Amino acid sequence: MGGAKNKRQKREDYRAAMREEGVTELPRKKFYRQRAHANPFSDHQLVYPPSPDQMDWSSLYPDYVVEEAKDNEMAGLDATPERAPMTTKPKRLSKEVEVADIGCGFGGLLVGLAPTMPDTLILGLEIRVSVTEFVEDRIKALRAKHHEAKLYRNVGVLRANTMKFLPNFFRKGQLTKIFICFPDPHFKARKHKQRIVSTTLNSEYAYVMRPGGIVYTITDVPDLHEWMVQHFEAHPSFERISEGEQEADPCVEIMRTETEESKKVERHKGQKLVALFRRLEDPAW
Amino acid sequence: MMAIPYHLLEVCGSIIFAARGSDIHSFTSTFEHISTWEYPVKQREASCAPSPAAQESPAPEEPPAKRRKVQDGQESTSKGQVNGPKATQEKVVNERPFIQGLYVTTDGHHLVAITGSDKTIWVFEHDGAGNLKQLSQRTMPKRPCALALTADNRTILSADKFGDVYALPLIPSNSPSTSPLPPQNFNRSRSSLTPTPSPGPAAALKPQANELTVHTKRNLIALENQKKSLSRKSAEQQSQSSGATPSFEHALLLGHVSMLTAICVATLTTTTTTTSSSISLSNDGQQQPQQQPETRTPTTAKEYILTADRDEHIRVSRGMPQSHVIEGFCLGHDEFVSRLCVAPGGRERVLISGGGDDDLFVWDWPAGRLLCRAGLAGHVKDAMVLVPSGGDGDGGDGNGNGDGQGAGGKQVKVAVTKLLASRWTGCETVVFVACERVPAIFCYNLLDDNTLRHRETVGLPGNPLDVELLGAGRLLVAVDSVTSGEGSSAASSLMVLDQQQAGSEGEAGWRHTPVVPTNESAGGAADINLSTEELQKILYTTESLRKMTDSD
Secondary structure (H helix, E strand, C coil): CHHHHHHHHHHHHHHHHHHHCCCCCCCCHHHCCCCCCCCCCCCCCCCCCCCHHHCCCCCCCHHHEECCCCCCHHHHCCCCCCCCCCCCCCCEECCCEEEEEECCCCCHHHHHHCCCCCCCEEEEEECCHHHHHHHHHHHHHHHHHCCCCCCCCCEEEEECCHHHHHHHHCCCCCEEEEEEECCCCCCCHHHHHHCCCCHHHHHHHHHHEEEEEEEEEEECCHHHHHHHHHHHHHCCCEEECCHHHHHHCHHHHHHHHHCHHHHHHHHCCCCCEEEEEEECCCCCC | CEECCCCEEEEECCEEEEEECCEEEEECCCCCEEEEEECCHHHHHHHHCCCHHHHHCCCCCCCCCCCCCCCCHHHHHHCCCCCCHHHHHHHHHCCCCCEEEEEECCCCCEEEEEECCCCEEEEEEECCCCCEEEEEEEECCCCEEEEEECCCCCEEEEEECCCEEEEEECCCCCCCCCCCCCCCCCCCCCCCCCCCCCCCHHHHCCCCCCCCCCCCHHHHHHHHHHHHHHHHHHHHHHHCCCCCCCCCCCEEEEECCCCEEEEEEEEEEEECCCCCCCECCCCCCCCCHHHCCCCCCCEEEEEEEEEEECCCCEEEEECHHHCCCEEEECCCCCCCEEEEEECCCCCCCEEEEEECCCEEEEEECCCCEEEEEEECHHHHHHHHHHCCCCCCCCHHHHCCCCCCCCCCCCCCCCCEEEEEEEECCCCCEEEEEEECCCCEEEEEEECCCCCEEEEEEEECCCEEEEEEEEECCEEEEEEECCCCCCCCCCCCCEEEEEEECCECCECCEEEEEEECCCCHHHCHHHEECCCHHHHHHHHCCCHHHCCCCCCC
16 A cells, blocks of 8 residues: 555645645645545534534634624623533624535635625535645635735635534524535435435525525536425425526526536536525514 | 333323333322233234335335444344344344333323334323223334424424434324325425425436436446346336335424434414514513513414434424424534423423533523523532442443543533423422433422522432422432342332421431332233343433544
8 A cells, every 4th residue: 555655645745835835826636635425424523613603713714803802792691500601702703604605625616706706705614624625725825826906815614514513603594695516416315315405404504594595506417406406496495596597697607617516517518407596584483 | 031120201190101121001199000001022023024014114215225233123133134143132132122202192191102123103092090002003214212292282293313303193194004195295385294305216216327427437337237227126116116205194394414312392472462472471480460561362372393413403493384494593512412391380481401511501492592501510420429339330332432431430421311390389490300320310490590500419229210200399210220230129110209398307308219019020021131231221322422522
């Protein structure tokens, strides 16, 4: 296994160098490859906040940190006879994340979207460690490269298992757009419950989205496309967006051309199946 | 031969139900034996052959699972020897699946039970005098972990190991099982029955990849093979058209991507006259109708489903026709949540939760707001010090946790196994807490400001397996004196605790009265071929929910 070790060594050297030097060079993908699948049911070694209030976004979006002296909002937590409250409030941002790319992969969509919505915070979520690191390095390099224009300050990436922990990051109604681009198709019937779109998961997407928000999906697998359409259409919180409106949405074009997977599909002359869904208002209860 | 202790209790008026192994016994309040329901042994034999019950559970259209954990003994028998000697051992363990949940409807007319390893929900009619008549037996797609009943007692909500909550009617409708819900009922209607995510067998008959989505040579060959095998299968499938879903009426309400550990139904009473949904109780928990300005003539009760999972979440969803709407979360636990309990006495907004954390949590669940944390680990530690041996059996599930558990260990790990809240005379609300492998019951007061204050710890001669309330100041406890090191006094595993006021006989405290049910002498059925270790594995499952963080 000398070869394998060699490769790993190269990889580590490269990445260490990337982190040390004041990077302006974009990272190279071959040093960040990772198996394409991850088991969403296993515990992994994930870092996630207990609740959105305790999420520290400041390292992801340093340009948006609000310097404040003190915040008394959470002071309402009474000290119990048994235990004093333990909350230290994280730094606050002037904006909240409103756009999430679930399974952002190597970050093509994030990079494509960032300049088109410069005033919106965009977050990529990816379950694979080294792929997440690639995107981190990529954003760092892009920020350095476009230092004067102050571009790419509005994108960030996190390693997360969104199937389990989406509500740990986002409050109710926080997001306006969710992108689900070329998700793992999980062809085998036994693996269907690992798909990122399901009736029960759609309820969570509905929870973190505000009414009027849009879920964007794209895939090159017709059956998965059908599956996603079926499940979103069957969910009372979503309706499908008409093709006319879909094609008028500038995000759709970016999704079709900028993601790594879409380029790969392009090369293989595959099909790209797009479907958009609008979050509806909840009925009275 | 090992005597099994009673491990589940349910009190229904003056009748006591107690489960022991796979049997349910009923007693009067003076522990006269009334009746026993025994798990039908025929069931076991039948399930080896393809009986209708056995066909319901594994989804036939799915390919057989790779390396499935062979916990379900029956499955492993029907599929033949999978894992060699281990499989046969497990088979013995689950010959008769243990009762893992026992629930009485609020009207007392029905009893619902879960048997774990065969994933079955049983419904019994209760005549009010302790006699049970089995009405139905339904095998769920996945193992149910906890049940709740809706307020009208007509629907069972089953929370399962794979994170899904299914609704099933308490009394299955009379339509025969030949007319099941179609497996792929993507009913666009916004009815109460949210569609199940199964795409139906039809979709499985053609490969989901195609030549355009598969690029490498190897994958193309794989695809070709897949197509061939599918076309072969499709012929078989058309002959037996049974779907993946069980044949009885059921609906998927909601789901977590995590094992569910607790479910409860909570009701908020709102006045429709006011703009804000004001709760019919003032904050201090006492009803003061005169002081509230608004006339609250038409009040409506809205149901909510509260579910807790192994990944620290407590989710609040709307009740039944709109269970797809998540209202919020109660987030703050750092470890698994294992028990939920809504405060009694009209404090319907207050939820108490416990799990693998050192504290109990008190929530304003409609707002998703943490009201208080109350220390538990400290009291657990104190209680463990009192134990002479420290408990010999850290057995199966304890290992791998690394740092000290049980005897001598400074680190106490808490795993809440029971939360029971009750309003006693006056306006005192008492919360009883039991933790796994801790021979004590912890009593707290839920104060008017919604804080929990530890009131006392009641020591027990063995680990409590279940606790129920027999009346104000009177508890029934199922004690594991068998495996928690009390030697041979296995005869009585039930114990009544009576609270004693200070003054009558010296200091205040709890009087322990072991009770021996009248059927005890004949209780041959309670013995089973299990080693202590195996029995412990079945009785103590909560700590194993903890995530292993120290490994790689």
